[in-house]
Amino acid sequence: MQKNKEFIMDTKKHNRNIIEQFSKQAEGYTSITSHSDALEKLIKMSSAAGEDTVLDIACGSGIVSCAFAKYTSHVTGVDMTPEMLNEARKLQAKRNLQNITWEIGDVTSLPYADDHFSIVISRFGFHHFLDPFQVLNEMKRVCKPNGVVMVVDVSLPESKIEKYNKMERNRDSSHVAALSLTTLSTLFKKVGIDKLEKDNYFMQIELNEQLQASFPEDKTALKNMILQDIGVNDLGINATALNGHVYLYYPIYIFSGKKP
Ligand SMILES: C[S@@+](CC[C@H](N)C(=O)[O-])C[C@H]1O[C@@H](n2cnc3c(N)ncnc32)[C@H](O)[C@@H]1O
Incomplete structure (x- = not known):
C-alpha cells in the first residue's frame, strides 16, 4: 500500500520514540515478575511442540521467545530496539538456549518468505504499532497455512480506552492505542483469519514497581492519576489499595487463529 509523506514522517518520529523509550526500559523489563505471567497458557493455546518454528514479533527482552524455545525447534525474535535485544541475549544465555536467532528490524515489513x-x-x-493491520497482515503472510497467528495485548472496553490511552501515553510516550476486543476481532477478519480462539488473564503489577520501570515526563501526575482511579476504574486497570500497596490489574487478551 502507498503511504503518504506525512505518515512516513510520523513513522520515523514514532520509531525514534520507541527506541528511546525501550532503551530506557530495557534493563528493568525482564525482572518485572508479571511480565512472565501466563507463558504456559500461550504455549498451550498455540500447541507449540517438536518441529515448530516460531517468529516472535517485537520480541523485546525475549521473555516469550525463550519460553517457546524450550518446546520448539527454533525461535526467531525480531525487535527494533538494540538494548531490548541485548537483554534478550542475556536471558537466552541464562537459560542456556541454543535455538534462538535475534534480529533487529521493523515488524511492519518482515524480511521473511x-x-x-x-x-x-x-x-x-x-x-505500539501505528498500523496494526499492516503488522497482522505481515504476521499472516509469513505464517505457514494451518500455522498459528497469535496476538496478546491489553484490551479494554471502548468506554475506557480514551482515559487509559492518556494515562499510558504519559507513562510511555511510545504508546499508540489500546485495542478493543471488537477492533482486534475486526483486524483478524480483515487479514482473513475468521476462526479465533480467545482467552484472557489479568496482569497484576504493584504501582511502585510499575513507576520504577517507567520514564514519564511527570511521575507525580501519573501516580496521582492512578491513585484517583482507585474504586472508580475509569482507566480500566482496576487500581486497588491493599495492605499499604496499590495494585493494577491489566486485562490481557489472547487472540489465536490458524492461517487458512
Ligand atoms: C512492551 S515491549 C514487549 C516486548 C515483548 N514482546 C514482551 O512481550 O515482553 C514492546 C516492544 O516492541 C518493540 N517495537 C515496537 N514497535 C516495533 C516495530 N514497529 N518493530 C519492531 N519492534 C517494535 C519495542 O522495541 C519493544 O521492545
Missing part, C-alpha cells in the same frame, strides 16, 4: 514459520506470535506489541 511467505509461509515460513509455523507459529507467529506478538505479545504486548500491538498497542
